[in-house]
Amino acid sequence: MGRLVALLAVTGIVLGLFAALTWWVDPLQEVWKPGAYAAAEKDGCLLSQELVGNRYYSFKLDVFRSRPTRTFVVGSSRVLKIASHSGERSFANLGYPGTAPSTLLKLFRALPAKPVQTVYMGVEAFWFNNHYAIPDTDPSTYHVAEYLLSRSAFWTSYQQFKLLDYVRPPHRWRVTTVGSRCTIARGYPSINWNLDGSRVWSFELAPKQYPRIHGTPFTGTNLAVWRNGYYDDWHALDGARIRQLEQVLALAHARGWKVVGFAPPEPPGIERVLDTDPRIAPQWQAFLRLMPALFARYRDPWIAQGVRCPASQFPDAFHSGAACSAKLRDRLDEAARSLH
Amino acid sequence: MLFNSFPFLFAFLPAVVVAYFVVPVHRVRLLVVVGFSYYFYAYADAWFPALMAGSTAISYTAGRLLERELDDRRRKLLLAAGITGVLALLAYFKYTTFVGGYALDFVHVITSTSFPGAHRFVNGIVLPIGISFYTFEGISYLVDVYRGTLRAERDPLRYAFFISFFPHLIAGPIVRYGILQPQLTQKHRFDADRVRSGLLLFALGLAKKVLLADGLAHWVDHYLATPAQLGLAPAWASTLGFGFQIYFDFSAYSDMALGLARIFGIELPWNFDRPYRSASPTEFWRRWHVTLSTWLRDYLYIPLGGNRKGGRRRDLNLLATMGLGGLWHGASLNFVAWGLYHGLLLAGTHHGRRRGWALPRAAAVAVTFVLVQLGWVLFRMRTGRGIVELYSGLVGLHGLGGVPGHLALYILVGAALVFGLPEEWRWPVGRWNLALVAATGVLFAVAVSSVYTSHPFIYFRF
Numbered sequence: 046m047g048r049l050v051a052l053l054a055v056t057g058i059v060l061g062l063f064a065a066l067t068w069w070v071d072p073l074q075e076v077w078k079p080g081a082y083a084a085a086e087k088d089g090c091l092l093s094q095e096l097v098g099n100r101y102y103s104f105k106l107d108v109f110r111s112r113p114t115r116t117f118v119v120g121s122s123r124v125l126k127i128a129s130h131s132g133e134r135s136f137a138n139l140g141y142p143g144t145a146p147s148t149l150l151k152l153f154r155a156l157p158a159k160p161v162q163t164v165y166m167g168v169e170a171f172w173f174n175n176h177y178a179i180p181d182t183d184p185s186t187y188h189v190a191e192y193l194l195s196r197s198a199f200w201t202s203y204q205q206f207k208l209l210d211y212v213r214p215p216h217r218w219r220v221t222t223v224g225s226r227c228t229i230a231r232g233y234p235s236i237n238w239n240l241d242g243s244r245v246w247s248f249e250l251a252p253k254q255y256p257r258i259h260g261t262p263f264t265g266t267n268l269a270v271w272r273n274g275y276y277d278d279w280h281a282l283d284g285a286r287i288r289q290l291e292q293v294l295a296l297a298h299a300r301g302w303k304v305v306g307f308a309p310p311e312p313p314g315i316e317r318v319l320d321t322d323p324r325i326a327p328q329w330q331a332f333l334r335l336m337p338a339l340f341a342r343y344r345d346p347w348i349a350q351g352v353r354c355p356a357s358q359f360p361d362a363f364h365s366g367a368a369c370s371a372k373l374r375d376r377l378d379e380a381a382r383s384l385h
Numbered sequence: 386m387l388f389n390s391f392p393f394l395f396a397f398l399p400a401v402v403v404a405y406f407v408v409p410v411h412r413v414r415l416l417v418v419v420g421f422s423y424y425f426y427a428y429a430d431a432w433f434p435a436l437m438a439g440s441t442a443i444s445y446t447a448g449r450l451l452e453r454e455l456d457d458r459r460r461k462l463l464l465a466a467g468i469t470g471v472l473a474l475l476a477y478f479k480y481t482t483f484v485g486g487y488a489l490d491f492v493h494v495i496t497s498t499s500f501p502g503a504h505r506f507v508n509g510i511v512l513p514i515g516i517s518f519y520t521f522e523g524i525s526y527l528v529d530v531y532r533g534t535l536r537a538e539r540d541p542l543r544y545a546f547f548i549s550f551f552p553h554l555i556a557g558p559i560v561r562y563g564i565l566q567p568q569l570t571q572k573h574r575f576d577a578d579r580v581r582s583g584l585l586l587f588a589l590g591l592a593k594k595v596l597l598a599d600g601l602a603h604w605v606d607h608y609l610a611t612p613a614q615l616g617l618a619p620a621w622a623s624t625l626g627f628g629f630q631i632y633f634d635f636s637a638y639s640d641m642a643l644g645l646a647r648i649f650g651i652e653l654p655w656n657f658d659r660p661y662r663s664a665s666p667t668e669f670w671r672r673w674h675v676t677l678s679t680w681l682r683d684y685l686y687i688p689l690g691g692n693r694k695g696g697r698r699r700d701l702n703l704l705a706t707m708g709l710g711g712l713w714h715g716a717s718l719n720f721v722a723w724g725l726y727h728g729l730l731l732a733g734t735h736h737g738r739r740r741g742w743a744l745p746r747a748a749a750v751a752v753t754f755v756l757v758q759l760g761w762v763l764f765r766m767r768t769g770r771g772i773v774e775l776y777s778g779l780v781g782l783h784g785l786g787g788v789p790g791h792l793a794l795y796i797l798v799g800a801a802l803v804f805g806l807p808e809e810w811r812w813p814v815g816r817w818n819l820a821l822v823a824a825t826g827v828l829f830a831v832a833v834s835s836v837y838t839s840h841p842f843i844y845f846r847f
Contacts, residue, residue: 046577047819048577048578048581048817048819048822049577049578049580049581049584051819051822051823051826052581052584052585052588052822052823052825052826052829053584053826054826055822055823055826055827055829055830056588056826056827056829056830056833057830058830059826059827059830059831060830060833060834063830063834187391190391191391191837192837194391194833194834194837195834195835195837195838196831196834196835196837196838197837197838198837199834
């Protein structure tokens with residue numbers, strides 16, 4: 046019996062050590078580290094994307110919970126520059142890359158019904174292309190366990206642990222500066238998060254140190270490479286995803302939340318493509334027709350292309366920058382005020 | 386469900402072991418294992434258990450009827466009906482695509498008419514994993530009952546256990562009921578030494594699979610993806626690499642099956658005994674997938690006449706047996722060619738012996754090893770073109786090529802294990818001291834941590 050116990054114990058201990066080191070170093074950023082966000086809050090710093098990794102969902106829930114949130118915005122990565130006004134603590138940006146109607150439904154169900162919220166809901170047309178694959182931004186416990194027990198992740202963790210001092214105890218991160226701001230980071234904080242959940246590109250703070258991001262120009266031919274292929278092979282608005290969005294609106298309505306829907310701003314050149322390219326235009330137009338009607342069903346306003354920004358306000362020709370997003374925030378606040 | 390997967394290692398296995406030993410009533414224990422085994426099978430596809438239940442019902446019923454029937458003619462008819470019943474399922478699921486595909490191609494050539502609906506139908510048939518194994522087990526049971534060497538099982542639960550017992554369900558060993566029946570009537574108490582011994586064998590098998598076979602697979606797949614570009618050195622390295630890969634992969638599964646069964650107090654027959662140490666093709670088949678080769682010998686080769694009807698008939702019997710053995714592996718001409726190649730080697734061995742040809746053992750082992758490796762080309766490369774390209778590389782028609790270092794290292798480690806140590810099931814794991822047990826625990830942990838990127842077993846396809 047003793048040797049059977051020894052066999053199981055040794056196996057368990059070695060696997061436990063593997064898992065512990067991988068959990069600590071987390072080379073593929075699959076583990077949410079609430080301590081990193083707490084450290085950013087404590088020091089009033091930014092939080093580097095390196096410490097959020099694939100765990101957007103958990104991160105955004107923590108953002109919501111850590112603030113007296115009364116107004117929040119949801120949507121894709123293209124709403125991430127919508128930020129709090131100066132000194133405003135009750136606003137949170139709960140958008141993240143990979144948002145879709147199904148993830149919104151999950152997020153809304155996870156949020157408390159009270160207090161009543163005002164929601165700015167950025168809706169993307171490409172969500173309704175059923176070829177748009179929704180990434181996993183909330184890995185399951187099983188997936189995380191597989192990762193923690195994997196030999197390759199352990200080996201990478203071990204290499205990083207040997208080489209990088211900022212993953213050695215007692216901390217799994219370091220405080221560094223990007224331009225004038227401090228950030229809780231690891232090696233290269235090129236993207237950071239404000240405490241309200243809005244995004245800060247490091248090139249905005251230290252343009253000499255961090256290169257600007259450049260988008261893929263529209264060549265007019267290959268939709269598979271343009272905008273990550275989100276509009277490729279799109280023939281109709283996906284009914285199942287429309288129903289999921291309706292469920293989201295119904296849930297918000299049932300909770301008495303005020304919702305303002307909007308389509309995130311497009312650079313002028315891109316808007317022309319969406320309006321005229323025969324492969325996209327019919328679906329785009331159908332989307333613009335459907336959304337006001339859908340939101341109106343729950344007496345929620347819809348702002349379609351209500352904010353127009355020059356191309357210079359889209360740093361990577363895809364995501365709106367701070368100035369355009371501030372203009373959009375004002376427009377959304379105005380629409381929300383009319384609801385109260 | 387795969388042995389080399391987290392759901393199996395962390396949920397299924399602990400659950401079935403605990404449930405088995407917690408239940409005090411023997412028959413309920415059997416029921417627990419059958420239930421878990423059906424769940425294990427359903428994990429691959431929800432309808433597979435229905436198929437296995439059908440096959441089990443056919444062979445069980447035919448066995449009962451066979452034992453009751455005294456008239457020899459009727460017994461023959463019953464045997465034929467039972468075998469046809471279980472074989473029909475195998476034929477439909479495994480060979481319809483193969484035969485139907487060729488038939489449709491032939492019709493297309495003759496009539497210039499293609500039948501897209503029929504093509505879709507034959508290509509849409511899914512092969513249920515493990516069906517080749519449990520079909521052969523059902524057939525051996527029926528033949529043994531017919532021959533009177535085995536009493537038909539009256540208890541459907543015990544018979545269902547025999548067919549479905551999860552350690553050997555998917556890829557063998559092909560168990561004969563005579564071996565299992567006496568073990569199913571005993572109640573096995575929890576025995577820590579036996580459980581430890583089973584776990585150690587399972588751990589060694591898992592390590593062999595994920596550390597050696599999968600490591601080899603990575604490089605072999607890489608090189609054999611482009612056989613036309615392989616010079617002499619990489620062609621030999623990838624051929625030898627595949628030879629070691631398939632051996633480690635399949636023998637690892639067998640070790641794991643033996644180890645798992647031992648945990649439950651059941652000893653399954655061994656399947657491998659360092660086959661690459663064989664000094665002749667005949668010896669090779671006494672050491673490679675032994676439960677299949679003895680099955681083919683007892684239920685095909687001997688009924689065909691074996692070597693009792695003269696040398697020419699023996700050669701034909703060998704070719705027929707090995708050709709069908711090849712076809713059992715997969716519904717594809719390359720497997721038939723591989724089987725026939727081994728049939729020729731076996732027939733050649735008989736002729737060589739008759740003429741008094743003999744080599745020193747070391748030379749005979751080397752020649753047999755090379756011949757077996759050359760045969761793996763037919764097994765591994767699924768297209769005629771791929772086979773020709775790899776053989777061309779092996780004779781240097783594509784130049785010399787560079788030595789693939791990683792693959793060569795794996796081959797050296799594999800060869801050292803194969804020629805330096807006995808087969809793992811022979812290791813006296815039950816008598817290992819604490820240090821060896823602890824070292825195996827570390828190896829087990831490393832193996833478990835490698836299953837995340839592990840490949841399915843090669844023999845799952847058959």
